[in-house]
Amino acid sequence: MKTIKLLLTFILVGGLFGACTADVYNDDHTEEDFSLENLLYSHELWYVDINETEGNGEVPFLQVAFTLTFDNGTLLANNNLVGFGSTGDGFGTSIGYYDTYNSTLQIDHDLDGVMNLEVIQHGYDKIELYHKNSNTSYFLNGYMKNEFDYNAVFYDNIEYFLQEYEAWEKTYTSSYGALNDFDDENFLSFIPASDTSLFLSSVDKQGTAVNSIYWDYEGFYEVYDVSGDRYLKTLTLDYDFLYNDYFELTVIDDRTIELFHPKSGTVYEFKGRGFVQYLKGEDLKADSLRKRFKISNPEMNIERMSSVKDITIEVN
Numbered sequence: 001m002k003t004i005k006l007l008l009t010f011i012l013v014g015g016l017f018g019a020c021t022a023d024v025y026n027d028d029h030t031e032e033d034f035s036l037e038n039l040l041y042s043h044e045l046w047y048v049d050i051n052e053t054e055g056n057g058e059v060p061f062l063q064v065a066f067t068l069t070f071d072n073g074t075l076l077a078n079n080n081l082v083g084f085g086s087t088g089d090g091f092g093t094s095i096g097y098y099d100t101y102n103s104t105l106q107i108d109h110d111l112d113g114v115m116n117l118e119v120i121q122h123g124y125d126k127i128e129l130y131h132k133n134s135n136t137s138y139f140l141n142g143y144m145k146n147e148f149d150y151n152a153v154f155y156d157n158i159e160y161f162l163q164e165y166e167a168w169e170k171t172y173t174s175s176y177g178a179l180n181d182f183d184d185e186n187f188l189s190f191i192p193a194s195d196t197s198l199f200l201s202s203v204d205k206q207g208t209a210v211n212s213i214y215w216d217y218e219g220f221y222e223v224y225d226v227s228g229d230r231y232l233k234t235l236t237l238d239y240d241f242l243y244n245d246y247f248e249l250t251v252i253d254d255r256t257i258e259l260f261h262p263k264s265g266t267v268y269e270f271k272g273r274g275f276v277q278y279l280k281g282e283d284l285k286a287d288s289l290r291k292r293f294k295i296s297n298p299e300m301n302i303e304r305m306s307s308v309k310d311i312t313i314e315v316n
Contacts (some may be wrong), residue, residue: 036100036119040070043125043142044091045078047153050292057134061109063291064278066153068140073097075107077276081154081161082254085315090145092192095140104185105129139175142292151231154251158233159197159223161251162190163290166274167210168257177266182245187213188237188270190221192290197221199237223249227301231308234300235259253312260306267306281298 031276040046048066061077066084069076069091078084096109096196098225105117120128123140143149154161162168168188187202202216203210217239224234235249249260252269278290 003134014203036103036105037070038169039119039121040098040100040105044145045069045143046140046146047143047148048128048138048140048292049054051294051296052139053136053294054139055131055134055136057131058291059115059129059131059136059138060112060291061107061133061140062129064093065095066157067092071079073099075109080164081157082164082272082275084153084254085150085313088314092213145163145315150315151251151311154254154311155231155233156251157292159190160290160292161254163192164276165189165255167213167275168270168274169206170268170269171206171256172267172269174267178262178264179264180261180264181239182261182264182268183266184299186285187215189215197223201237201239223297224300225297226304227299229304232304232306233297234302250306250309251311252309254314258306258309262305 039157048062048065050063065077066080066081067078071091074094075096075098076088076091076093077095078087079095080087084090084092093258095111096107098108099106100119103119105119106114107117108114111265115131115133118130118132120130122128123134124140127140127142129138129140130136131138166189168190170186184203185201186204186206186209188201189200191200197220199219199221201215201217202215203221204213219238219240221238222236224236226232226234233249235246235247237247239245245261246263247261247268250260252258255272256272259267259270260266
């Protein structure tokens with residue numbers, strides 16, 4: 001797709017900032033009137049592709065968000081995958097305000113304050129937000145809500161989804177499959193961390209309150225991509241006393257995951273307990289616990305043994 005450069009002329013229409021008009025040139029040197037506001041409003045959801053980020057700095061609110069929505073001066077974000085599709089009619093929670101002038105997007109964020117970002121358009125549905133102070137660029141892909149690939153977003157960010165509950169409680173074990181040591185594990189927890197992947201497990205009785213769970217074991221986990229299957233991940237739990245336990249990981253909905261244990265042929269379902277919200281309402285303290293980072297998972301070349309399922313997402 002051709003890169004479109006915004007050669008901007010500025011029109012001040014009342015107030016401090018007004019709508020801006022830009023001359024857009026493409027490679028054929030044709031020209032049309034355009035506004036930055038119209039560009040931002042041309043797609044309902046802008047997905048922040050964190051793996052494309054360039055630079056060594058960061059813009060805190062962009063480091064947290066999965067999507068942004070620009071709604072007549074109000075900036076909305078989906079900072080959680082839980083509730084994605086239903087929170088704020090699918091557009092997330094208000095995190096501040098924005099204004100546009102020339103090629104500049106000015107953000108007044110509820111926590112981070114005022115900042116300016118340069119907007120560079122890379123084709124019809126892709127923009128770059130460049131933060132000069134940190135010399136960092138974020139790349140956003142635009143979608144209409146009815147064409148958004150919720151399955152891809154969950155699987156591309158599966159580590160963050162696992163961290164959005166304080167605990168995962170086992171709620172189902174298939175009647176088929178060989179007996180194995182994992183049958184006794186009733187709770188899992190995945191700890192947010194930038195440099196390690198820690199999990200906790202517990203054999204406490206099902207129904208135990210989250211804050212009363214005794215975590216029997218702490219170890220490392222690893223998520224793998226599956227060659228040729230974007231909608232499947234594998235999960236390895238490092239149990240020193242058991243060896244590594246390996247599962248095919250499938251997302252059922254934004255509260256339920258399935259773990260298929262190939263060695264025994266057993267299927268388990270876990271439901272999330274203790275939802276952790278990021279930057280929503282007055283509960284802002286959790287925002288410092290997690291940021292998104294570039295993820296490059298190792299890849300497995302396996303033949304899928306678990307059943308294929310679409311994620312059930314409540315979309316408003």
